[in-house]
Structure formats: structure tokens, C-alpha cells
Amino acid sequence: MITIAVDAMGGDKAPVPEVEGAILAARQYGHRIILVGDRDEIHQRLDHHGFMAGGEHPIEVVHATERITMEDHAAKAARSKKGSSMHLCAHLVASGKADGYISAGNTGACMAIAKMVLGKVPGVDRPALSAVFPSHKGSPIVVLDVGANVDCEPAMLAQFGLMGQIYSRLVLKVKNPRVGLLSIGEEEHKGNALTRDVTPLLKDLALDFIGNVEGRDLFSGHADVIICDGFVGNVALKVAEGLAEMMSRMLKESLSATISSKIGYALSRSAFKDFKKRTDYSEHGGAPLLGVKGVCIICHGRSDANAIKNAVRVAGEFASSNMNQRIEEELREFAQAG
């Protein structure tokens, strides 16, 4: 049985969605869940859902005395708040008591703690935060790095390509993932100093490198893995979030502006739900931090119970994938060949 630790004190509305998501995941996937955080608050939420400890679906509670907030300075909190729910989650994985953990807390602190407590997979220079985007057709698209490393050397991006490709293959079950380099035109000469320097390195790797892709390919399905530095990736992610929010709001306003469109809205409500589900990031279950020795999934601070549930699913799939061993082996092969 797979065991996933859930940081119950991470998100904006913690521990409400965390506890509900954990219950849903325990029921749906049959994983063992360890909820980490303030014991009283967690038990209150479990009671609210009528969930009995020691029942059919095993959920355990581990008490944490501290909590890292969104306002905390990431590096400082990682060093000083060693009794935090985030630290305890990472230690549960490092000691083998859990197979992976998820947190919807302060992203910077979460990355710092994961690197500090779990360490890096041998051969990896810098772990990378990876976002999974829905594509119009077919399988989801992995984009990395989306915020762990803002100023990147070419060799780091080559490793991102390798890690992303393995994740796509082993966890997202894409047979032969095509790897693209995020740039500003498809032709090889179009790009900046970094993309021009990383291109020959990517060509040397044992992966299906398809060359430059553009911003629109985050959704097109032309590539299964898209690599970029963490600054560009983070901007891209937040542009997409911002636009999706604005479009939804505008569409709602436009639709309710007239009576006939109000009727139209009512009639098309089920279609809207379907659409929301297909574009909803929470369905895709958080961002895996690739390259750390263990499984760490970082969720959006605004994650609801459904997003938490899906992150637990993704953590379970990642934990059973043998992914980190593959990264270690492929990096070793590449180093020996190079």
C-alpha cells in the first residue's frame, strides 16, 4: 500500500480542503494518508466529515508544532521553522515512512525544504518545478522549470529535458515524448543566448528533441515536454492563469448581460461544467518537483479538495513509477558517454 503525507497547514484555506481532499483520496485510490499539522484542527475537520480514525480507509495524523505561511521568507522559514508541517512531511519521506508528500503551502519554502531534507538525485544539478498543462487533444504537456531556478546555465536546461521526458513517459504514460525548447520562433537561430547554447546539448541527449517551440505550444500538443528557465516558465504559467480567469469572468458577464443569453447560460450550464473540467488545472494535480530524492508535489495555494485529491493521486503514480532511479541511470549514462 502506498503512503502519502499531506501537509494539512499549507494552502490559503488550510486545513479545510486538505482534510477533505485526503478523505476523498483515501476512499478513491485506497492510499494510506498521513495528515501533518495541528492535531486539533485536523481532527475537527475529520469529525466534520464524519470520518472515523481507524476505519476502513486509513488516515493517520502527525502533529506539527509550527506552520509556514505564505508571508514567510522562503529560505529563512526553511532554516528556522524545523518543526513545521512542511519539514515533517519531507522527513516522513526521507525516513521511508511515506512514499511521497504534497503541500499547497509557500512554494519557495517547500522547494527549499525538499532540497534540504530529501537531497538531490545523484547527477542532478538543480531540481526543477514542473507544471502540467492540459492540451487541446491528447495527453497533458509537462513544462519545466516553472520557478525553481531563475537564472539557468545551458547544462541545467539539458537536464530538465531529460527529467521531463522521463516524467512524461513513466508517470503521464506518453510513449515517445517529444521534447521542445521554449523560444520565440521555430527556426533554430530564433532565440536568446541561452536557447542557442542549449540546443547542441539537447541534440546530444538520447531523447526526441524537436527543436524550438513557441508560447502557443504550451497548449497545442506539438510537444509533450517543454523546457525553459524558471523565470520564463513562471511568467508563462501566470500569464495562462491570468488570461483563463479573465476570459471566464468576461464570458460570464457577456452572457448575463441580456435576458436571452441568461437563458442561454442556463441551458448551456452542463457544457460549461465540462469545459471547466477540461481546462481546470486542479484536475491535473499539482506540480512535481523533479530531481529531489523522493516524491514532492507542490499545489497552488488556492487548491480545493478536488485539487488536493488529484495531487495525492499524482504523488502515488510518481512514487510507483521508479522515476528517480531512471533519472539517476540516464544521467549516469549521459555523463559516461559525454
Next chain:
Amino acid sequence: MITIAVDAMGGDKAPVPEVEGAILAARQYGHRIILVGDRDEIHQRLDHHGFMAGGEHPIEVVHATERITMEDHAAKAARSKKGSSMHLCAHLVASGKADGYISAGNTGACMAIAKMVLGKVPGVDRPALSAVFPSHKGSPIVVLDVGANVDCEPAMLAQFGLMGQIYSRLVLKVKNPRVGLLSIGEEEHKGNALTRDVTPLLKDLALDFIGNVEGRDLFSGHADVIICDGFVGNVALKVAEGLAEMMSRMLKESLSATISSKIGYALSRSAFKDFKKRTDYSEHGGAPLLGVKGVCIICHGRSDANAIKNAVRVAGEFASSNMNQRIEEELREFAQAG
């Protein structure tokens, strides 16, 4: 009377939307238009619309013997195809025969030719391509650079801030434009080497610098001017385009999946049109190239007649704004103060 030259051979479907857009603009704004390109093709399209040369709305045709395509290498075409419609447009502005020009052709070639033929406004190091985004509430948002300069020095971004602020004030009529620096978090320490180095420069300028903004602020309205290097800006622009396309397609599919939602779609059609208009880039009329000595508006290759018409409007507003003189003066003041 304002005269705008229109490159009739630029876009993907040239000269069809160019000629139609020019006619619409001549009628709606009363500008004099010079259509530049293959004389026969242009006259054929003018005839198609029953447009009489020498009629009430003055449209002139200037023949060009060459044409730059999307497949042309930008710098090479700029140097070798000196008889192209793009070159002739720039020369019409340089010689004072037109007050500005627009082109929906090869963006790279268009920027190279504008810089070559028009030259730079005194004090400007690098002209910047500027996109105008619709915001949920209030005035449109200028983002620059979106592709003219991929590897930027801090001083270049500071100039972008100044130019963008003047454009927002004089052309978009925003009273006190707030200038934001595109980064990966609002706190000053969040960013990469470039954003950290440019922050003190922006603080020294005589503008309302509000610090870092994030990708979502391209649509939020928190800033009126957003500055970034041309690589990041171009990626952001294309992420937004790609997502908007995917969402529209998905929504249509979801809505037509059931009979009741088909009825819903029919009833809400007018609302959809309103929504489309509010999010349609073509309504905002192309991307001005700021910092060249003259007025040059670059349109998307897929521009329709409406987009061309709006680009002519924007070129006219830019030409009557005294914008380039303001840039020169403010840069001189800054250089003297620094």
C-alpha cells in the same frame, strides 16, 4: 489631413484584408491612405469593393516591385529587397510623404527595415515592439518589449519603461500610467539577475514605477505599462494567443456536445460576439515599434480587414501625438540629471 501608408503585400492573405481595411479606414477616420504593393493586385481588390480612385475618400496606390514573405530571412531580406513594399512604406514616412505606416508582414524584416530607414529617436538605444492587451476593467495595457530585443541590458529596460509610459499617456490617454516590471513575484527580491539590476534604474526615472508585477497582471489592470525583455515578452504574448484560441475551441466543442447546449449557444450568440470583441487583439490595432524616428505599426500576419483598419487608426493617433519628440526630450532630461 493625416496620411498613412499601408503595406498591401504583408499579411498571410495579402492584399485582400489590407485593401479592404484601407477602404474602411479611409471612410471611418478620413485619413488619406497610400496602398503600397503590386499595382495590378491592389487595383483588382479596389475594383472588387467598387472603390473609385479619386473619389470622396482619397486612396493612392504606390507600386512596389518586390515583396518580402514570411519565409524570408529577416535581416537578409531587409538588406537585399530594397524595392519591397515594406521598404517603400518606410521611405514614404522618412521623406515626410506619409505620417506613419503599417505592415502585417514578416515582423523581423519589418523591424529591421524601420530601424534602417527611419533611424532611432535621439537617445534611444534600442527600439522596442509594444503589444497592447485588453484589460478586464479600464484602459488597455502596453507590454514592451515583445520581440525586438531578446537579450537586454538593464539600461534598455529602463528606456522601455520611459517609452511605454509616454505611449500610454499620449496615445492611449491614460492620465498617470503605472509602470510595472514583469517578474515572478511582487517582492523586490523575487526575479532574475536582469530584473534585480533594472529596479534601481526604474526607481530613478520620473515615472510612477510600482515595482514587480506578475504574468497575470498582463490582464489585471494593476499596471498600465509592463516592461520585460523581448524574449520573455514574446513568450508571454504567444502563450496568451495560444490559450485564448484553445479556450474558444474547447468552449465551442463543449457547448455543441449536447442538444440543450446547442440551443444555449444559439441564444447566447450575441453575448459571444460581445465577448469576442472584448478579447479580440485585432480591435487594439497592432503593435507600435517605439523608439524609431517615425510611426511604424506592425500587425499580426493573420490580421483581417478590421485589424488593418484599427492599425491605421492607431497609426494616426500615434502620428498626431507628438510622442517621439516627448521621448527625445525625456531621455535628454534623464541623461542630464543622471
